[in-house]
Amino acid sequence: MIRFGYVSRDQLPERLQPSGRLPELSFAMLAEFDDKLSARDEVAIEIISRLDTSRTTYVRRHASLDDVIEEEIERNFKPTDAVRIHDAAVSNAITSVNLFEKVKSRSNIALHASDHIVELLAVTIPGSRWRVVFDAKKRPLQFVGRRMVLPASNRRPPRGYPINRLIRQILRLTVLPQARRHLERAETSPSDNIERIGTFHPRAVALARRDSRFSLGWADMNVPLAGPFEIVRAMNVFFSATPKQVEDALQGICAPLVEGGLLVVGQNLLSTDENLTTIFKRQGRQLIPLRDIAGGARAREVALGLLLH
Numbered sequence: 001m002i003r004f005g006y007v008s009r010d011q012l013p014e015r016l017q018p019s020g021r022l023p024e025l026s027f028a029m030l031a032e033f034d035d036k037l038s039a040r041d042e043v044a045i046e047i048i049s050r051l052d053t054s055r056t057t058y059v060r061r062h063a064s065l066d067d068v069i070e071e072e073i074e075r076n077f078k079p080t081d082a083v084r085i086h087d088a089a090v091s092n093a094i095t096s097v098n099l100f101e102k103v104k105s106r107s108n109i110a111l112h113a114s115d116h117i118v119e120l121l122a123v124t125i126p127g128s129r130w131r132v133v134f135d136a137k138k139r140p141l142q143f144v145g146r147r148m149v150l151p152a153s154n155r156r157p158p159r160g161y162p163i164n165r166l167i168r169q170i171l172r173l174t175v176l177p178q179a180r181r182h183l184e185r186a187e188t189s190p191s192d193n194i195e196r197i198g199t200f201h202p203r204a205v206a207l208a209r210r211d212s213r214f215s216l217g218w219a220d221m222n223v224p225l226a227g228p229f230e231i232v233r234a235m236n237v238f239f240s241a242t243p244k245q246v247e248d249a250l251q252g253i254c255a256p257l258v259e260g261g262l263l264v265v266g267q268n269l270l271s272t273d274e275n276l277t278t279i280f281k282r283q284g285r286q287l288i289p290l291r292d293i294a295g296g297a298r299a300r301e302v303a304l305g306l307l308l309h
């Protein structure tokens, strides 16, 4: 009938599983973690990082692919060559930490990890016990109360809990418009009622602080980043993309790819840890396939037909 949620880190249950019927965890809880993490904290961060479910990532997801990338670096670049990697669309960037750890002993290496969602906005409503969490595009994601957490977007209505559904409906009519007004006002004058919460994994943030070769930032794949890069990687981004969307994103991330540079693109099967990936080499305006792993990437055909700008 009714379902509560976890609002702060100290409320988390001892046992937390990253799969199955997930408890509702406040996205605002992300602000409470530093890089000293228990196993339970790691699971909580993994669950929260999914946000509205399209951002799934997890530690060592690309472990076998990272081995292959290390091999291809040895094969394609001289020991003295600079190897600058752009890891695009990384969610919380934990897989970028894994890749960097794998290749960091090489001299002249750098890795920049990016995503188009890098912060959330938690809006406190004065006089109310509810906060509303928005993404940076100001789409409402969650209502966070004292013990209850409810999805605010239409993507995940709380099925099977009529009281939760009712409370959510009331909040959408009352608290949400107020939160939106706060956000609008904050565009012209700063507001104490809005907390900005970074979405990168605390271990990625800590690594970026202590090693200048690893950096984190905002980027939309469709808009070329300032490069150059010797390697560009995009994993698990094209699940529901049309061929045109794949093409635009590949054009964007490949624009700063150097001649002879590598594009690594692919996806994981949900049921296994296999990375269905293709590694391409840039030759002039074309992408030439070098290596297919587990049958290759879904984006392979689009990449093959591309004439880079």
Ligand SMILES: C[S@@+](CC[C@H](N)C(=O)[O-])C[C@H]1O[C@@H](n2cnc3c(N)ncnc32)[C@H](O)[C@@H]1O
Residues within 6 Å of the ligand: 054, 055, 056, 057, 058, 061, 088, 089, 090, 091, 092, 095, 114, 115, 116, 117, 219, 220, 221, 222, 234, 235, 236, 237, 249
């Ligand atoms: C399923 S996650 C994949 C995370 C990581 N690459 C992995 O394989 O574990 C997909 C990510 O793509 C990001 N994304 C989707 N469209 C994007 C775009 N146009 N530009 C940048 N990031 C994008 C989402 O925000 C999300 O974090």
